[in-house]
Amino acid sequence: MHGSVPSDQPLTTTILHRTPLLPQVTEFVGGGFVVGLISVHTIADGLGVAQFINAVAEIARGLPKPTVEPAWSLDLSPDHIDHVKSRYLELTGPRCSTFDVAVANLWQSRTRAINLDPGVDVHVCFFANTRHLLRQVVLLPPEDGYYGNCFYPVTATAPSGTIASAELIDVVSIIRDAKARLPSEFAKWAAGDFKDDPYELSFTYNSLFVSDWTRLGFLDVDYGWGKPLHVIPFAYLDIMAVGIIGAPPAPQKGTRVMTQCVEKEHMQAFLEEMKGFA
Numbered sequence: 001m002h003g004s005v006p007s008d009q010p011l012t013t014t015i016l017h018r019t020p021l022l023p024q025v026t027e028f029v030g031g032g033f034v035v036g037l038i039s040v041h042t043i044a045d046g047l048g049v050a051q052f053i054n055a056v057a058e059i060a061r062g063l064p065k066p067t068v069e070p071a072w073s074l075d076l077s078p079d080h081i082d083h084v085k086s087r088y089l090e091l092t093g094p095r096c097s098t099f100d101v102a103v104a105n106l107w108q109s110r111t112r113a114i115n116l117d118p119g120v121d122v123h124v125c126f127f128a129n130t131r132h133l134l135r136q137v138v139l140l141p142p143e144d145g146y147y148g149n150c151f152y153p154v155t156a157t158a159p160s161g162t163i164a165s166a167e168l169i170d171v172v173s174i175i176r177d178a179k180a181r182l183p184s185e186f187a188k189w190a191a192g193d194f195k196d197d198p199y200e201l202s203f204t205y206n207s208l209f210v211s212d213w214t215r216l217g218f219l220d221v222d223y224g225w226g227k228p229l230h231v232i233p234f235a236y237l238d239i240m241a242v243g244i245i246g247a248p249p250a251p252q253k254g255t256r257v258m259t260q261c262v263e264k265e266h267m268q269a270f271l272e273e274m275k276g277f278a
Contacts, residue, residue, distance in 0.1 A: 023056075074274055076102060078253040088169050096172050099245060100179075102255045103210050104171040106243050107156075109273035110208055111163040113266045118161025124175070125201065126210040127151040128182050152186045153198050154178050160206070168277075203240040208261055210243045219247070232258065 020040045027033040039049050055066035081101050088096045107124045116122065130152045134140045140150070156178035163171060188194055201209075211233075218231040230249035241261035248256045262270045 073271065074257040074259065075248055075252075076105065076255040076257060076277060078255075080277060081255060084168060084172070088172055091169055092173065094176075096176060098255055099212050099214070100172050100175050101168075102245050102257060103243070104168055104175055105274070105277045106210065106245075106257055106259070106261075107175075107208055108163055108166070108168060108171050109270055109277070110241070110243075110261050111160055112273050113262055113270035114205065115164075115266075115269075116160040116206060118159060118164070120160045120206060121157050122160045122163055123155055123157045123207040124210060125153050125155045125207060126212065128154045128179070130182075130186055133183060133186055152182065152189070153201065154182055154185075155198070201240075205241065205263075208241045208243060210245060212245045214245060214247050214255075 019038060020043055022038045024036045025033055026036070035053075037049070037053065044052065051068060055068065055070075058066050081098055084101045085096055085098070088101075103124060103126065107122075111122050128151060131140055131146065131150045134150065135142055140146050156174050158174055163174075185198070189198060201207075213231065213233060218228070220227060230247075232246065233244055242259060243261055244258040246256045246258060248254055257274070
């Protein structure tokens with residue numbers, strides 16, 4: 001190695017140090033290869049990592065799926081989601097979406113698990129696309145082509161006791177009411193008619209932030225080998241309670257929820273609540 005490295009700088013870069021999982025294959029000119037793997041120990045132990053490598057090797061050999069398929073504990077079944085959607089239609093008249101049901105279940109399960117005082121407000125915030133609203137005032141082109149940020153944080157708020165004890169259908173209604181306010185609230189914000197800036201978010205434990213990854217377009221990306229079977233974000237931040245609404249690998253149906261949203265002492269109660277729905 002030529003040159004020098006400052007004494008206060010580690011050889012491992014910050015990006016490499018923070019990478020949760022990084023494989024590298026080195027192929028030699030004379031034949032043979034070496035597989036290197038860096039993994040964070042909080043993701044898996046030795047047995048788990050070895051099982052992962054075996055699964056990758058099986059796929060590399062042409063198997064349609066690993067011999068031992070990974071198990072996920074937060075998949076919501078399509079039958080249960082459809083049941084809630086049908087029940088909502090029967091009781092209220094309008095339809096609700098899979099997103100509405102998934103977020104309602106996640107918000108209620110978390111609220112029950114963290115067990116705040118019944119009078120304390122809890123919030124769920126999700127980020128709504130506003131391109132269609134800006135096109136109405138000719139600030140964006142009529143077709144796709146804008147690559148930047150264009151979202152508005154929609155927040156639903158209710159007392160902890162209300163969310164914890166309500167029927168799931170009622171929680172869905174609270175979420176849909178918040179979504180229905182999007183055009184008017186966004187218009188007021190755009191006109192400067194607001195008291196508190198909605199983009200100044202408060203990352204308190206009574207707030208849950210949800211992102212829907214099912215309609216962003218990542219599942220349609222094709223590099224030449226076909227569309228991906230599964231897309232999973234790595235969006236875990238210690239400062240905020242996060243829930244990602246995704247889809248299980250094709251051809252499975254239903255909804256996959258990925259979260260980092262409760263403290264350790266509330267984890268078991270949260271999992272039990274979520275399993276009650278799946």
